Amino acid sequence: MSSVSITISSKRTAVCLLSGGLDSATALAFARRDGFACYALSFDYGQRHRIELEAAARVARSLGAVEQKTAVIDLRLLGGSALTDAIDVPKDRLASEMSSGIPITYVPARNTIFLSFALAWAEVLGSSDIYIGVNAVDYSGYPDCRPEYIGAFEHMANLATKAGVEGSQRLKIHTPLIDLSKADIIRAGLSLGVDFALTHSCYDPDEEGRACGHCDSCQLRLAGFAAAGTADPVAYRP
Amino acid sequence: MSSVSITISSKRTAVCLLSGGLDSATALAFARRDGFACYALSFDYGQRHRIELEAAARVARSLGAVEQKTAVIDLRLLGGSALTDAIDVPKDRLASEMSSGIPITYVPARNTIFLSFALAWAEVLGSSDIYIGVNAVDYSGYPDCRPEYIGAFEHMANLATKAGVEGSQRLKIHTPLIDLSKADIIRAGLSLGVDFALTHSCYDPDEEGRACGHCDSCQLRLAGFAAAGTADPVAYRP
Numbered sequence: 001m002s003s004v005s006i007t008i009s010s011k012r013t014a015v016c017l018l019s020g021g022l023d024s025a026t027a028l029a030f031a032r033r034d035g036f037a038c039y040a041l042s043f044d045y046g047q048r049h050r051i052e053l054e055a056a057a058r059v060a061r062s063l064g065a066v067e068q069k070t071a072v073i074d075l076r077l078l079g080g081s082a083l084t085d086a087i088d089v090p091k092d093r094l095a096s097e098m099s100s101g102i103p104i105t106y107v108p109a110r111n112t113i114f115l116s117f118a119l120a121w122a123e124v125l126g127s128s129d130i131y132i133g134v135n136a137v138d139y140s141g142y143p144d145c146r147p148e149y150i151g152a153f154e155h156m157a158n159l160a161t162k163a164g165v166e167g168s169q170r171l172k173i174h175t176p177l178i179d180l181s182k183a184d185i186i187r188a189g190l191s192l193g194v195d196f197a198l199t200h201s202c203y204d205p206d207e208e209g210r211a212c213g214h215c216d217s218c219q220l221r222l223a224g225f226a227a228a229g230t231a232d233p234v235a236y237r238p
Numbered sequence: 239m240s241s242v243s244i245t246i247s248s249k250r251t252a253v254c255l256l257s258g259g260l261d262s263a264t265a266l267a268f269a270r271r272d273g274f275a276c277y278a279l280s281f282d283y284g285q286r287h288r289i290e291l292e293a294a295a296r297v298a299r300s301l302g303a304v305e306q307k308t309a310v311i312d313l314r315l316l317g318g319s320a321l322t323d324a325i326d327v328p329k330d331r332l333a334s335e336m337s338s339g340i341p342i343t344y345v346p347a348r349n350t351i352f353l354s355f356a357l358a359w360a361e362v363l364g365s366s367d368i369y370i371g372v373n374a375v376d377y378s379g380y381p382d383c384r385p386e387y388i389g390a391f392e393h394m395a396n397l398a399t400k401a402g403v404e405g406s407q408r409l410k411i412h413t414p415l416i417d418l419s420k421a422d423i424i425r426a427g428l429s430l431g432v433d434f435a436l437t438h439s440c441y442d443p444d445e446e447g448r449a450c451g452h453c454d455s456c457q458l459r460l461a462g463f464a465a466a467g468t469a470d471p472v473a474y475r476p
Contacts, residue, residue: 069315069316071311071312071315071316072310072311072312073309073310073311074309074310075358077307077309078307078309078355078358078359078362107358108357108358108359108361108362108399108400109354109355109357109358109361109395109398109399110358111398112354112357112358112394112395112398113351113354113355113358116347116350116351116354117316117347117351119346119347119350120313120316120345120346120347120348120350120351121316121346123346123347124316124346143397143398143399143400143402144397144398144399146397148397149394149397149398152390152393152394152397152398153394153398155390155393155394156350156387156390156391156393156394157350159381159382159384159386159387159390160347160349160350160381160382160387160390160391161346161347161381161382162346162381164381165381
């Protein structure tokens with residue numbers, strides 16, 4: 001009689017939203033640190049900065065995600081944002097301009113759509129944990145980056161799913177970065193093994209993928225690295 | 239000096255989720271009755287019964303929708319349902335089997351995803367009204383057809399959007415069918431001018447688009463027409 005040894009991983013699974021930017025890469029690293037087997041979910045949503053999808057794939061591999069999927073959803077169909085429409089990305093804005101009001105780069109209901117897909121995948125996987133790299137400090141102008149929004153989504157999600165209705169499992173939306181400054185996020189990412197050279201943040205990269213250094217996202221990133229006292233390893237165009 | 243007269247419609251706009259089935263057609267008719275200029279939103283989500291997309295276009299035209307858009311989102315990517323996966327659609331189930339538990343035709347987080355897209359379009363249009371034909375009577379097994387779920391989505395949506403944050407507009411999710419039986423829905427639809435011959439409900443139609451008459455959706459539809467005392471005008475295969 002032969003003995004067969006079967007090893008079943010006891011790791012719990014988490015769905016991790018991964019854009020390829022430094023925030024979502026760090027959120028994925030938090031999920032890994034928390035002991036989850038990570039399923040990374042990215043979106044091809046008609047964004048101009050599609051190079052971030054390549055960054056997402058690199059980051060998922062680098063941080064040991066079990067699987068990465070990219071959902072194609074054409075948000076250009078609905079319009080309304082500089083990131084998907086023929087509207088210019090604003091450049092060289094002051095921090096005060098960035099933090100007041102809701103920026104033109106806001107994509108209507110984007111996080112709600114992304115979290116909805118994460119919820120669907122979590123339900124299929126039998127997972128009760130979703131990680132999202134939202135941040136209420138630098139992105140205070142985005143309504144769907146605030147803790148009260150995340151809490152409301154979590155409440156809704158627990159009424160939307162089989163597991164929630166049957167009471168067998170409570171879904172949790174993890175937002176490990178929500179109260180961190182950009183510098184804190186960079187420090188946390190470095191300590192958790194994120195290779196920021198693999199990430200991409202620029203809203204308006206050139207053909208070679210080099211960052212512009214002037215859009216809101218580049219400016220927040222550069223200021224964050226400066227405040228963290230370390231150099232940004234990605235390439236900027238001269 | 240010439241005089242130019244410009245007429246701007248003062249009608250408020252509503253985004254109406256429209257699958258092409260009889261419920262969503264009736265919900266659209268309610269929105270029209272409520273005085274809204276209707277923007278119909280359909281989804282090509284990898285469903286097997288794609289013929290319903292043609293039905294949605296016919297229904298939108300017939301009920302005078304200002305515009306109809308079809309968002310392509312591949313839910314097959316995530317799997318988990320008989321409507322999108324290689325799982326057999328159940329046939330000839332008893333009413334008691336249909337109403338107990340959550341059916342295999344349930345698509346994980348489908349209404350959450352659909353409502354999220356509706357929310358995005360509503361935000362772009364400046365609309366504060368969304369219509370969805372969910373029904374808690376015949377679809378009691380679907381967690382995302384219950385009033386408490388809809389209320390939680392509405393609450394979340396008002397925290398997710400510019401208008402909600404600025405307090406300038408409160409988003410409302412209208413569910414005119416939620417407490418109606420299938421027979422009531424059919425009667426209401428007929429009184430509101432819905433041509434049910436244009437609608438499509440079957441989960442498993444043949445190549446000519448004829449309904450099977452045996453899946454849960456056909457059985458609910460046929461029982462509804464019988465209870466309403468009128469004939470279903472769509473074609474069933476022999």
